Amino acid sequence: MRLTVLFAALACAVSATACEPRPLDKPIARSETLADPSAGLGSPDDQPLPLAVSLNETMVALVDFAADGVWRPAASETPLTDTQWALVDQNAVNLISAASLITMKGQGVNDEAWVVNPDWRRWSLEMRTTAAQVRAAVAARDQERLRLAGDRLVEICQTCHQAFKPGLPSMGVTRFPVYPKPSTT
Numbered sequence: 359m360r361l362t363v364l365f366a367a368l369a370c371a372v373s374a375t376a377c378e379p380r381p382l383d384k385p386i387a388r389s390e391t392l393a394d395p396s397a398g399l400g401s402p403d404d405q406p407l408p409l410a411v412s413l414n415e416t417m418v419a420l421v422d423f424a425a426d427g428v429w430r431p432a433a434s435e436t437p438l439t440d441t442q443w444a445l446v447d448q449n450a451v452n453l454i455s456a457a458s459l460i461t462m463k464g465q466g467v468n469d470e471a472w473v474v475n476p477d478w479r480r481w482s483l484e485m486r487t488t489a490a491q492v493r494a495a496v497a498a499r500d501q502e503r504l505r506l507a508g509d510r511l512v513e514i515c516q517t518c519h520q521a522f523k524p525g526l527p528s529m530g531v532t533r534f535p536v537y538p539k540p541s542t543t
């Protein structure tokens with residue numbers, strides 16, 4: 359990496375044209391950055407960007423839809439088509455990504471306390487492991503394995519909710535009532 363940077367700098371020194379175009383190196387003018395550069399971006403180091411929504415919103419808008427996209431096909435009595443398998447796989451990827459997201463505190467009032475709790479972290483990891491099992495079922499085109507992973511996923515959601523979910527979701531956000539997610543087009 360450092361060598362590449364060094365090489366680019368040398369190339370520029372030798373020939374001015376080697377520097378054109380250099381959009382990535384161009385300093386970003388202050389006016390091009392966010393209106394409030396400190397808003398939600400954190401420090402400009404290699405840390406993950408802070409989660410700028412609540413964990414509850416992440417559950418509703420990401421985790422719940424992705425899980426639904428695993429459970430529906432898992433309950434299918436007929437063989438899944440290639441397109442259906444591809445969708446299951448993408449939903450599993452959403453769940454794996456979400457598992458990492460829910461280990462960071464978001465903007466919900468309880469988020470900070472939840473993400474440091476060892477049980478919370480354990481159930482987040484379990485969710486990721488199970489989503490990986492869903493992907494393995496997809497790779498093997500194995501509906502029985504998909505069903506088993508789907509059942510495990512239900513247990514994980516329920517166990518974590520029993521342990522942590524307040525009676526009423528924080529911020530008044532609750533799940534979108536229509537499944538599957540309707541298309542906006």
Ligand code: HEC
Nearest residue numbers: 414417422425466478481482515518522523527528532533
């Ligand atoms: C690591 C713990 C954890 C896991 C795993 C988890 N949840 Fe949640 N979930 C929560 C908590 C805590 C809340 C409530 C957040 C709040 O109110 O601020 C919540 C809220 C929700 C909500 C919105 C509240 C409601 O009742 O409508 C939905 C929907 C939801 N989760 C779905 C799921 C699904 C589906 C899964 C499994 C695929 C899952 N969650 C896995 C902890 C978890």
